[in-house]
Amino acid sequence: MTERGLLDLHRGAHDRPTLGFLVPVLAGPAEQADARPVIARLLALRPIDAGVFALLKQPGLTARTSETYLIRRFGNLIEYLSPLLDGSEPLTKRLAVNTEGLIDVEALKQPGLFHHGRHYAFTESFAVSRRIPGTDWVLVHRIGAAEALAASDARRMTLISGLAVLVVLIGAALVLVWFYASSRRAEEVAERYRLSSERFERLSGFLDILTDSQPNPILVVDANNRLTYANQRLSEFSGIARAELIGRSLTGVLGQEAGRRYGAINRLVLESGEPRVEIEHLPGKQPSTEVEGFIVRRSKHG
Structure with missing residues (x-):
């Protein structure tokens, strides 16, 4: 040989x-x-010596869990030929080849591929392997999965955080737009109500001028025969201040007899929906005064 x-x-x-x-x-x-x-x-x-094993270290590699080591099969065991990151000396660590999920088992079976599993300390890792020509050795370079994915996880979290902030900003913008639009609508509604109120006040003032200039008492009652409007002439006729007339009953203002009579007329108008004209001479302070009652149903309350 x-x-x-x-x-x-x-x-x-x-x-x-x-x-x-x-x-x-x-x-x-x-x-x-x-x-x-x-x-x-x-x-x-x-x-x-250590100088030979130092050649296995990758220059410039700063990953904390990264390491390169040599392995070989020794019967039914995996034998580690070089120092390990956990402090094991060369030729001192051996693991069974049937250890489930061990990346070194896959490296022995299929050197030259990418491996994902657990390393000798049973930590999730990624690894690549290569056979050493002329020997039964396999070179394994591995890194912890958590550290390998840390950068991508950080980028993913940054992206998720950015998207979350963007969603919050968009939501806040939508709320502000909605609030602004609602405020504008509320202002428009308030302005319409203000204009309507002013118009109503002008109409009410005009109505007061018209009714107060009439020589006869004028009043408006609801379905319960209570006054909702009265002119100045009715206040003078009844001797009750005009502001105190609103809400009083017909009988409280015109007396029992006249109040019942006009209350009956009010019910007839409510039932028929047709206007009625009654001319009465009311007893009281001015017995010769004529009161013309023109009662028209304007709503369901009369």
Whole structure:
């Protein structure tokens, strides 16, 4: 056998990780290399120190959970050949190959792919792997899933927060627009009511001027025979202040007899819906005064 060999990584003297190289020693001239017999084999052992494992570190990589390590299959176990982030020394950690969800199991089965699962400390991780030519070693580079996704999670939260703020601003703008529109509508309604009130006051004043200029008492009653309007002449006729007439009953203003008579006429108007004209001579302070009653039903209350 003229090929060179490799004594796989193992614990050597002083319990140090050691790698062996086997080199054949051939007899005869160098020109006849293929026909030269092997007269000896030279085994060189080299301890692997921290400087060799330092080559596994990725320069410029600052991720806290990122690490690169070597593994191989050892029977039904996974053997870790290099130092680990949890403080394990080379060749000191082994896990069963049937450990469920372990990324290192997938790396041994299918090196060269992307893996997602749990690492040796059973933390959710992402990893990539590659086989080392000429050996049964597999190089694994892994990073914690939480740290790997932290940037995207932060961007997502920033986006969600921005969208939430935008929704709040849009909602606030809609509320302000609605409030402004409602205020404008309320102002318009209030202005219409103010104009209507002023117009009503002018009409009421004009009505007072017209009715107060009449020589006869004029009054308006509701369905309960209570006064809702009276002119100044009725106040003078009854001897009751004009402001106190509103709300009084017919009998309280005109007396029992006249009040009952006009109350009956009011009921007839309410029942028939037709106007009536009555001419009466009312007894009282001015017995010769004629009162003309023209009662017209203007609403359901008379």
